[in-house]
Amino acid sequence: MADHASTSGRLIKAPENFISPEGARTVFAQAKSGRRDFIRAAFAAAAAGTATTAVRAQSNPVPSEGGDPNILTNPAHTAGLGQPVVTDGYGKPSKYEANVQRRQSPGLTQTAQASVSFAPMQSLFGIVTPSGLHFERHHQGWWDVDPSKHRLMVNGSDDKLVKTPKVFTMDELMRLPSVSRFHFIECGANTGMEWGNVAVPTCQYSHGMISCSEFTGVPLKMVLDMCGVDYKRGRYVLAEGADGSSMTRTIPMEMVENGEVLLAYGQNGEMLRPENGYPLRLVVPGVQGVSWVKYLRRIEVGDQPYAAKDEAIHYIDLMPSGLHRQYTSIQECKSVVTTPSGGQVLLDKGFYNISGLAWSGRGKVTRVDVSVDGGANWRTARLQTPVLSKCLTRFNLNWVWDGKPALIQSRAMDETGYVQPTYRQARAVRGTRSIYHNNSIQTWLVQDSGEVKNVQLS
Amino acid sequence: MADHASTSGRLIKAPENFISPEGARTVFAQAKSGRRDFIRAAFAAAAAGTATTAVRAQSNPVPSEGGDPNILTNPAHTAGLGQPVVTDGYGKPSKYEANVQRRQSPGLTQTAQASVSFAPMQSLFGIVTPSGLHFERHHQGWWDVDPSKHRLMVNGSDDKLVKTPKVFTMDELMRLPSVSRFHFIECGANTGMEWGNVAVPTCQYSHGMISCSEFTGVPLKMVLDMCGVDYKRGRYVLAEGADGSSMTRTIPMEMVENGEVLLAYGQNGEMLRPENGYPLRLVVPGVQGVSWVKYLRRIEVGDQPYAAKDEAIHYIDLMPSGLHRQYTSIQECKSVVTTPSGGQVLLDKGFYNISGLAWSGRGKVTRVDVSVDGGANWRTARLQTPVLSKCLTRFNLNWVWDGKPALIQSRAMDETGYVQPTYRQARAVRGTRSIYHNNSIQTWLVQDSGEVKNVQLS
Numbered sequence: 001m002a003d004h005a006s007t008s009g010r011l012i013k014a015p016e017n018f019i020s021p022e023g024a025r026t027v028f029a030q031a032k033s034g035r036r037d038f039i040r041a042a043f044a045a046a047a048a049g050t051a052t053t054a055v056r057a058q059s060n061p062v063p064s065e066g067g068d069p070n071i072l073t074n075p076a077h078t079a080g081l082g083q084p085v086v087t088d089g090y091g092k093p094s095k096y097e098a099n100v101q102r103r104q105s106p107g108l109t110q111t112a113q114a115s116v117s118f119a120p121m122q123s124l125f126g127i128v129t130p131s132g133l134h135f136e137r138h139h140q141g142w143w144d145v146d147p148s149k150h151r152l153m154v155n156g157s158d159d160k161l162v163k164t165p166k167v168f169t170m171d172e173l174m175r176l177p178s179v180s181r182f183h184f185i186e187c188g189a190n191t192g193m194e195w196g197n198v199a200v201p202t203c204q205y206s207h208g209m210i211s212c213s214e215f216t217g218v219p220l221k222m223v224l225d226m227c228g229v230d231y232k233r234g235r236y237v238l239a240e241g242a243d244g245s246s247m248t249r250t251i252p253m254e255m256v257e258n259g260e261v262l263l264a265y266g267q268n269g270e271m272l273r274p275e276n277g278y279p280l281r282l283v284v285p286g287v288q289g290v291s292w293v294k295y296l297r298r299i300e301v302g303d304q305p306y307a308a309k310d311e312a313i314h315y316i317d318l319m320p321s322g323l324h325r326q327y328t329s330i331q332e333c334k335s336v337v338t339t340p341s342g343g344q345v346l347l348d349k350g351f352y353n354i355s356g357l358a359w360s361g362r363g364k365v366t367r368v369d370v371s372v373d374g375g376a377n378w379r380t381a382r383l384q385t386p387v388l389s390k391c392l393t394r395f396n397l398n399w400v401w402d403g404k405p406a407l408i409q410s411r412a413m414d415e416t417g418y419v420q421p422t423y424r425q426a427r428a429v430r431g432t433r434s435i436y437h438n439n440s441i442q443t444w445l446v447q448d449s450g451e452v453k454n455v456q457l458s
Numbered sequence: 459m460a461d462h463a464s465t466s467g468r469l470i471k472a473p474e475n476f477i478s479p480e481g482a483r484t485v486f487a488q489a490k491s492g493r494r495d496f497i498r499a500a501f502a503a504a505a506a507g508t509a510t511t512a513v514r515a516q517s518n519p520v521p522s523e524g525g526d527p528n529i530l531t532n533p534a535h536t537a538g539l540g541q542p543v544v545t546d547g548y549g550k551p552s553k554y555e556a557n558v559q560r561r562q563s564p565g566l567t568q569t570a571q572a573s574v575s576f577a578p579m580q581s582l583f584g585i586v587t588p589s590g591l592h593f594e595r596h597h598q599g600w601w602d603v604d605p606s607k608h609r610l611m612v613n614g615s616d617d618k619l620v621k622t623p624k625v626f627t628m629d630e631l632m633r634l635p636s637v638s639r640f641h642f643i644e645c646g647a648n649t650g651m652e653w654g655n656v657a658v659p660t661c662q663y664s665h666g667m668i669s670c671s672e673f674t675g676v677p678l679k680m681v682l683d684m685c686g687v688d689y690k691r692g693r694y695v696l697a698e699g700a701d702g703s704s705m706t707r708t709i710p711m712e713m714v715e716n717g718e719v720l721l722a723y724g725q726n727g728e729m730l731r732p733e734n735g736y737p738l739r740l741v742v743p744g745v746q747g748v749s750w751v752k753y754l755r756r757i758e759v760g761d762q763p764y765a766a767k768d769e770a771i772h773y774i775d776l777m778p779s780g781l782h783r784q785y786t787s788i789q790e791c792k793s794v795v796t797t798p799s800g801g802q803v804l805l806d807k808g809f810y811n812i813s814g815l816a817w818s819g820r821g822k823v824t825r826v827d828v829s830v831d832g833g834a835n836w837r838t839a840r841l842q843t844p845v846l847s848k849c850l851t852r853f854n855l856n857w858v859w860d861g862k863p864a865l866i867q868s869r870a871m872d873e874t875g876y877v878q879p880t881y882r883q884a885r886a887v888r889g890t891r892s893i894y895h896n897n898s899i900q901t902w903l904v905q906d907s908g909e910v911k912n913v914q915l916s
Contacts, residue, residue, distance in 0.1 A: 077601050077603060077700045077701055077702065077753065078700060078701070078702055078704060079702065080599075080702055081571050081598055081599050081702055082571060082596065082598060082599020082600045082601045082701055082702060083571070083599050083600045083601070083602075083732075083733075084569070084570030084571050084573065084596075084599060085560075085562050085570050085571075085573045085574060085575040085594045085596060085600075085733075086559075086560055086561065086562045086570070086575040086594070089559030089560050089561065089575075090550075090551065090558075090559050090560070090590040090591065091560070091589060091590040091591070091592065091731050091732075091733055092548075092590065092731075093548065093589075093728060093729065093731060094602050094605075094729060094731070094732050094736045094737075095602055096602070096604060096605055096736075096737075097728065097729050100548075100728065100729075101544075101547030101548050102543075102544055102547050102548070102549070103544065103547065104543050104544045111542070112542030112543050112544070113539050113540060113541070113542050113543075115542065115543045116543060117543040117544040117547075123728070124727045124728065125636070125638060125672075125674035125723075125724030125727055125728070126638030126672040126673075126674050126724060126726075126727055127638065127672065127727070128586060128672045128726045128727045129727050130589065130726055130727045130728045131549060131551075131588065132548040132549040132550065133548065133549070133727070133728065134549065136543045136544070138540065138542075138543060140539055140540060141538075141539050141540020141541050141542060142540045142541045142543075143535050143540045143541070144541075144552050144553055144554070145535060146554060147554055175809065175810060175811060176809075176811060177811045177854060177856055178583070178811060178813065178854060179842065179854075180583060180584030180585065180842050180852055182844075214583075214584040214585065214586045215584075216583035216584050242535045242536060243535055243536070243540055244535065244536055244537065244538055244539055244540060246536060265583075266583030266584060268584075268586045268588055268726070269582045269583055269584055269585075269586045269587050269588045269591070270551060270555065270558060270581070270582065270583070270588045270591065271551065271552060271555050271558075273549050273550075273551060273552070274541075274549075274552050275541075275543075275549055278552045278554075279552075279554075295535065351633065351634075352633060353633060353634060353635045353636060355636065384637065384638050386640075386844045386846060388844065394638055396635060396636060396637075398635055
């Protein structure tokens with residue numbers, strides 16, 4: 001049998017070496033022992049140059065292995081008694097997956113309480129983000145809030161906007177009729193470093209402030225109805241969190257009235273995680289993450305936007321004119337190829353499954369095209385079903401790498417007809433001084449060495 | 459503000475006290491401090507008798523709270539600095555959720571290596587089962603298999619059935635075109651104790667051998683094509699696992715040919731968990747879990763069923779005639795109300811959201827009816843979208859409890875027109891000596907005390 005990737009001399013350039021020498025060493029060591037990131041990223045060494053013969057390395061018939069089925073796995077597995085059930089009533093990933101984790105970029109923020117951890121996009125499958133790998137964004141640290149003491153208050157900015165203000169316990173909210181929906185949440189600053197010419201090396205750092213979960217909760221509209229809201233005059237709600245940042249964000253009432261905004265307590269089948277707002281957060285489908293207020297303790301109904309700190313002076317877009325755009329909160333249609341992506345290495349020419357994610361804050365993704373020549377030619381990718389509104393959509397495309405430099409891009413379209421822009425198109429409107437709301441087409445350069453780099457086509 | 463559930467004198471009868479005094483004490487202590495199971499199960503005490511006033515307990519206006527927003531949460535949260543990002547690169551549930559876990563029934567099996575842990579059905583939301591709570595069923599314990607050493611062999615039972623037998627590494631499999639699909643997996647023995655008159659007290663123990671995940675992998679058909687299978691003669695495959703039980707199961711080729719059977723490595727966005735077959739398991743949608751062979755190391759193509767131990771003498775159905783049914787592996791349409799369910803307590807009459815899960819091994823669930831009077835009258839529940847084939851479907855129904863005894867049931871239908879049977883109907887055909895394949899309608903008795911019990915209507 002031919003050498004396979006895990007014993008090859010070419011090693012993955014891991015995301016970690018962007019920031020952490022320790023991390024890089026870990027990867028190096030794990031790569032040599034065949035860890036999964038390496039397996040996924042580096043691919044097999046011996047595949048040939050066409051799709052039909054891509055598995056040539058696998059074609060050795062059984063006799064060359066000696067015909068002994070014990071070569072297939074460690075004989076210890078079949079000879080011995082394994083671990084018992086419920087050694088831990090809550091299970092953990094394999095020890096071989098220890099390197100698949102959220103990562104912080106220490107240089108990005110001054111403290112770890114007002115910071116970010118990025119999801120390992122290059123290691124994820126499908127559309128569900130495991131809650132243990134969901135990206136984090138804290139403004140003043142996270143708390144494990146006691147649900148028996150948590151309250152949600154609903155009131156109006158004046159006496160007439162809400163007829164009967166109320167305070168809800170968690171058990172009162174959780175006995176109401178619930179809904180469950182799959183949605184992505186993306187930080188408005190995701191891919192923000194790319195506005196300038198900072199091409200961060202890996203997909204984890206360039207696009208890792210997005211995650212996708214099945215959320216469960218109560219439509220905010222139901223609770224507002226119970227409180228007797230004057231919807232004619234009350235066209236905005238203010239959502240307020242209970243953590244130290246006292247996060248407040250304005251949500252237009254039309255987003256609430258369609259039933260999409262949820263008072264959510266459930267995420268991927270269980271309660272929200274503490275880092276993600278346990279026991280209650282707002283879910284505002286299609287809108288940037290900052291509006292999905294965590295540790296939600298108050299909803300106020302008002303007759304005008306609140307111009308809160310985090311919408312008047314943060315999460316705004318600095319335009320070339322020097323003026324700011326405010327309240328640009330919907331995350332426009334966007335996509336990214338996650339494999340192959342920056343920091344990975346293709347070990348030889350041959351067949352690869354190009355895989356990535358697409359999403360739109362305005363509805364369903366309708367099509368994703370992929371280019372391997374920097375946008376000169378495009379092929380339409382397969383969309384993984386179900387394709388859901390304001391949810392991640394996984395796409396895949398077969399590709400045979402000829403060993404020459406390639407520029408890999410993806411371009412998503414949504415049901416409004418919107419097409420994800422190139423960097424050039426985005427910068428023509430937005431300039432280069434923004435932080436937020438960058439949904440440009442990402443380019444990964446596959447070098448002839450097989451190493452994949454983040455590049456920006458001017 | 460009225461007393462809420464967490465300070466009420468009525469405590470949930472937790473699943474744990476069925477088997478574990480320690481567990482029961484934990485629940486008792488946690489219930490008093492307002493843990494979530496309790497919140498969900500026990501509901502608020504002060505709700506009134508109709509749906510429209512069901513949240514009367516919540517109707518105290520804000521002034522009665524003193525108007526101080528700090529009453530809404532622990533002031534420490536808003537005054538202090540919380541926890542930093544990435545304290546653990548892989549996150550965990552809240553400490554207040556520690557009691558939401560898989561549980562073993564010690565009396566059920568003689569060793570913990572050939573045993574079961576049940577998923578906490580009564581605590582789950584939506585359709586995704588968190589991988590940490592996915593039920594376990596091991597025949598000889600679980601292993602954390604090194605993926606760099608794991609192999610999958612594909613061969614034929616004779617030289618002509620497979621033209622080119624192959625041995626695949628994990629990296630070779632993972633570079634192939636992949637698909638991701640949401641499917642349930644149910645142990646054939648789920649709800650098995652109910653065939654007789656053993657009414658186990660909670661939904662965790664009666665129905666907790668089912669879970670649902672987004673699986674990612676390669677269609678087995680693609681790999682068989684690569685090996686050159688003679689599909690005319692090769693009408694069966696044998697799947698073999700690498701653990702000590704050497705599990706082998708026959709899969710009819712027609713299930714493989716439609717592309718549904720997967721060689722899966724991904725589960726809910728990450729790699730399979732060790733307890734669930736890391737790094738490779740077979741996914742056989744709609745079929746009982748035993749066929750989803752874990753630690754999959756070999757696929758053999760044959761021209762007849764293999765009559766392996768676990769299909770000839772286990773996982774068979776003992777009929778009233780004394781004969782066994784073999785190969786009855788498709789999980790028929792079934793449903794269960796998870797809230798309220800056995801072991802929970804309704805603290806007062808008033809509004810409740812009846813919630814549950816439905817599924818069918820033959821396709822999509824088309825309708826779920828719910829009865830609160832033991833089947834005399836039925837109302838159609840709301841089905842949570844997306845409704846996917848061979849996947850869990852969440853249903854919900856509003857209910858106002860009048861404080862009198864109620865018999866809660868759910869009855870699912872699938873796209874074949876099949877209707878979930880009553881126990882009486884199932885026993886008329888199957889008798890009472892089976893272990894496997896019980897998809898009868900479950901009945902929960904709500905007593906006038908509010909306590910919910912598992913009962914069997916004869």
